[in-house]
Amino acid sequence: MSPDSPVAQVISLSSKRLVQDVPAPNAGGAVLRDVLSGGPFDGAVTGFVLSCLPDSDAPVLWVSDRMSRRENGRLYGPSLRRFGFKGHVLRVEVSHPRDVLWAMEEGAGCAGVSAVVGEIHGAPEVLSFTATKRLALRAEAAQVPLWLIRSGDHGALSAARERWRLSSLPSERHPYNVQAPGAPLWEAELFRARGRSPGTWEARYDATARGAKDRLRLLSRAGDGPLGQDHGTTAEHAGG
Amino acid sequence: MDRWGRITAQQRSMPGDDVPVVLVTQGAHGPVIHALSDAARRRDILPGARVVDVQAIHPDLHVEQADPQGDIALLDRVALWARRWCPWTVRDGMDGIVMDVTGAAHLFGGEARMLRDIATRFAMQGLQARLAVAPTRGAAQMLARYSAGVICGPEDVALAIAPLPVAALRIKEDTVRLLQRLGLKTLGALMEVPRVALMRRFDRMAAEVNPMVLLDRALGRMGDPLNAPEDLPRWLARLRLPEPVIDPAPHLDALAGDLCGQLAQAEQGARRLRLTIYRVDGEWRSRDVALAASSREAAHLVRLMRGKLEGIDPGFGFDLLTLEALRVEPLALHQDHLDGRRDASADVAALLDRLSAKLGPDKISWSTWVESHVPERIEGRVAALGGGATEAPEVLRERPLRLLEPPEEVAVLYAVPEGPPARFRWRRVAYLTVRHEGPERIAPEWWRDRPGTRLRDYYKVEVGDGRRFWLFREGILGDGRGGDPRWFVQGIFA
Numbered sequence: 001m002s003p004d005s006p007v008a009q010v011i012s013l014s015s016k017r018l019v020q021d022v023p024a025p026n027a028g029g030a031v032l033r034d035v036l037s038g039g040p041f042d043g044a045v046t047g048f049v050l051s052c053l054p055d056s057d058a059p060v061l062w063v064s065d066r067m068s069r070r071e072n073g074r075l076y077g078p079s080l081r082r083f084g085f086k087g088h089v090l091r092v093e094v095s096h097p098r099d100v101l102w103a104m105e106e107g108a109g110c111a112g113v114s115a116v117v118g119e120i121h122g123a124p125e126v127l128s129f130t131a132t133k134r135l136a137l138r139a140e141a142a143q144v145p146l147w148l149i150r151s152g153d154h155g156a157l158s159a160a161r162e163r164w165r166l167s168s169l170p171s172e173r174h175p176y177n178v179q180a181p182g183a184p185l186w187e188a189e190l191f192r193a194r195g196r197s198p199g200t201w202e203a204r205y206d207a208t209a210r211g212a213k214d215r216l217r218l219l220s221r222a223g224d225g226p227l228g229q230d231h232g233t234t235a236e237h238a239g240g
Numbered sequence: 241m242d243r244w245g246r247i248t249a250q251q252r253s254m255p256g257d258d259v260p261v262v263l264v265t266q267g268a269h270g271p272v273i274h275a276l277s278d279a280a281r282r283r284d285i286l287p288g289a290r291v292v293d294v295q296a297i298h299p300d301l302h303v304e305q306a307d308p309q310g311d312i313a314l315l316d317r318v319a320l321w322a323r324r325w326c327p328w329t330v331r332d333g334m335d336g337i338v339m340d341v342t343g344a345a346h347l348f349g350g351e352a353r354m355l356r357d358i359a360t361r362f363a364m365q366g367l368q369a370r371l372a373v374a375p376t377r378g379a380a381q382m383l384a385r386y387s388a389g390v391i392c393g394p395e396d397v398a399l400a401i402a403p404l405p406v407a408a409l410r411i412k413e414d415t416v417r418l419l420q421r422l423g424l425k426t427l428g429a430l431m432e433v434p435r436v437a438l439m440r441r442f443d444r445m446a447a448e449v450n451p452m453v454l455l456d457r458a459l460g461r462m463g464d465p466l467n468a469p470e471d472l473p474r475w476l477a478r479l480r481l482p483e484p485v486i487d488p489a490p491h492l493d494a495l496a497g498d499l500c501g502q503l504a505q506a507e508q509g510a511r512r513l514r515l516t517i518y519r520v521d522g523e524w525r526s527r528d529v530a531l532a533a534s535s536r537e538a539a540h541l542v543r544l545m546r547g548k549l550e551g552i553d554p555g556f557g558f559d560l561l562t563l564e565a566l567r568v569e570p571l572a573l574h575q576d577h578l579d580g581r582r583d584a585s586a587d588v589a590a591l592l593d594r595l596s597a598k599l600g601p602d603k604i605s606w607s608t609w610v611e612s613h614v615p616e617r618i619e620g621r622v623a624a625l626g627g628g629a630t631e632a633p634e635v636l637r638e639r640p641l642r643l644l645e646p647p648e649e650v651a652v653l654y655a656v657p658e659g660p661p662a663r664f665r666w667r668r669v670a671y672l673t674v675r676h677e678g679p680e681r682i683a684p685e686w687w688r689d690r691p692g693t694r695l696r697d698y699y700k701v702e703v704g705d706g707r708r709f710w711l712f713r714e715g716i717l718g719d720g721r722g723g724d725p726r727w728f729v730q731g732i733f734a
Contacts, residue, residue, distance in 0.1 A: 041667075042707055046641045047734025059588060059629060073642035073732055077607045077619045078635040083734070088629035090588075091605050091621070092595060099599060106594055112587030168706035168734075170674070180677035181702040184734045205734075 030143040031161035032136040037151040038167025041072060044186040045166045049117055049147050050083040051205045051216040058114035059088040061107035066095040067121035072151055083205055084215040087114060097124040101131050108138040108146055119149040123156045133159035155191075163192040169202065188218060260298055263306035264291050274306040308334065318367070320472065325358060328468040333410075336384065338377055340466045345373075351391050374400070377466060378458030382408040382427075397459055402428030409454045419451065430455060475502055475510070475565035484520045484557025492545055495563040496538040509534025509571030515545055517552065518560040525552050529597055532625045533589035534569040540590055544597045592624050601625045609633050613682050615730065616645060637680060638700070640710045640731025647728035650711065657717045657725070660699050664711065666729050671703040679713075694721050700733060708733035 037045045092103045097120045107116040136159045139146040167187050174182035188203040201218035260280035264271040271291040315331045322329045328340035348354035355371050362369040372383035373391040383390045392400040404427050406419045424430045447453045456462040477498035516526040527548040595604050605621035606629045653663040660676040678699035694715030702708045710731035
């Protein structure tokens with residue numbers, strides 16, 4: 001977060017600790033990340049991944065299986081720009097999750113794509129721990145970020161370096177219309193990560209961050225902030 | 241005409257046999273007839289007549305646009321195909337092929353049997369051919385056009401072409417008229433006139449339209465060589481094995497190396513490959529691979545081919561393999577970046593090849609864009625091997641991130657029929673609308689849609705837990721296009 005953005009100023013005035021704890025979603029480099037959907041038919045996952053895709057002219061390989069297309073619909077091109085995504089999407093639409101994994105592995109070996117996104121619905125058998133481990137190693141070897149969107153899966157075993165769970169929150173206030181939903185707001189939970197501490201944040205897409213490395217803003221939730229070292233006991237007490 | 245027949249037969253839109261069909265081109269005074277069908281010929285319609293005149297006489301005339309460029313392209317291809325009979329063939333004008341069969345006829349059992357063979361094989365292609373054999377090129381073209389089926393030897397050329405009209409020489413209209421005015425209607429008459437008198441009249445004409453020169457060429461008094469184009473090069477690597485084997489995979493490297501060497505010599509890259517195995521029992525099997533960008537990188541070709549080998553039936557083994565580049569494109573040598581980075585677009589093309597070879601070319605696509613307001617029409621797909629990525633258009637209104645195809649019907653409870661939904665039930669779950677935005681009305685596109693298509697009123701709806709959906713109502717109450725309006729979910733917002 002750039003320190004002079006209005007949000008950052010507000011946070012740094014109120015509490016310095018909060019600012020330190022807010023991670024950049026891309027900080028981990030090119031690794032495999034799982035993104036789980038908190039509920040069915042939730043667009044938050046797609047929005048989150050799109051906001052995190054690198055700002056590059058190279059195409060993004062977007063692989064999806066038939067079940068995820070049927071359950072959640074196809075990615076709709078005209079709205080990609082709203083999430084600051086300027087590149088092109090190379091779609092691979094296969095029917096079986098096995099082919100999704102294969103195509104993702106092929107894509108990870110290609111230096112010409114900026115990122116690979118795979119979508120698999122449910123927890124099919126081929127998406128085993130070994131399969132995710134293969135993908136994770138491949139991503140780190142080739143330095144291509146890999147995102148695996150798993151809808152309808154409640155946390156099966158995975159070797160992903162970071163595992164997120166996304167669900168929608170009631171949107172922000174619309175600037176002109178009280179009745180209308182405003183800018184989207186998501187709850188992002190990092191429940192497993194290597195080399196950083198997990199936590200839960202309120203995430204939103206930041207349209208003002210043009211040209212930044214990532215276009216996502218994570219804010220600690222007001223009610224239950226991340227457990228700091230000096231703060232842990234208090235939170236426990238508060239929790240009862 | 242035959243080419244048109246083949247195309248329409250493919251489309252199954254051929255009119256009946258008794259309907260006269262003509263193909264037209266644009267003439268100086270409106271469209272003129274270029275070619276005609278048998279039914280039209282039976283009704284004495286002549287090529288070159290104006291379409292409006294003929295239509296007045298035959299009101300049931302079926303008129304189609306001719307495609308001379310396509311005809312020429314087809315003739316060029318057919319001329320190359322005709323090299324199965326003799327080594328020198330060339331397209332002759334707009335409607336003929338000249339073949340130099342000197343020393344080739346005996347291979348087919350004589351000239352008459354060769355003509356029969358040619359006619360049969362053209363008929364198998366769905367083409368009618370009018371054939372003639374003559375010792376000179378000029379005589380052969382005249383005989384083929386004016387008295388088909390004639391075979392004349394060197395001694396009776398003059399006899400054979402004597403009864404033909406002077407127009408057979410393919411001279412200009414006004415020259416034909418001039419000769420006819422002089423009373424020289426047939427070539428026989430032209431041959432009998434003393435040369436000196438005619439030479440004085442025609443000595444200033446260019447050789448291609450000069451009747452005397454053309455006649456001399458036809459009679460063999462003047463040389464008329466055939467300038468046949470060269471055969472297209474074939475890119476083929478062949479590998480003979482000392483004894484039959486079952487598995488082609490180990491031999492691919494050698495084949496691909498050989499082929500890529502040939503391609504590199506000519507600075508070409510392959511776009512389409514075919515691997516053929518010739519089995520010991522006389523059968524053969526082949527596999528095709530298409531590439532997104534031309535390539536002559538042996539390792540890449542081997543990798544693509546290897547994925548295709550599954551299911552190729554080797555029988556009792558095979559002892560000959562060929563790897564052929566069916567389509568090639570010029571591919572100059574090119575240099576990678578000086579700092580050792582690879583060219584990213586080349587990597588993507590190689591990735592496309594691998595994905596298409598395994599998953600099928602229709603599964604990998606870029607987006608194409610159509611100017612439309614109907615959400616599901618804006619974005620189309622083009623196979624990644626065939627097209628490239630195009631810039632997305634700017635859509636001013638907010639659109640969902642995911643689109644359901646087709647839209648799914650929902651049961652809706654609303655306060656007023658023209659208002660937003662208060663509750664809706666989708667996929668067996670009930671949702672309570674908390675906030676909504678809309679309606680955004682999208683009218684049917686009358687130039688594309690069927691008549692009676694209803695308009696759509698779109699609402700962006702947020703439910704209790706924050707999920708945002710895109711609903712639309714099809715039609716409004718009392719628009720006279722069906723019963724009560726129905727509701728659909730079409731998209732999911734982030």
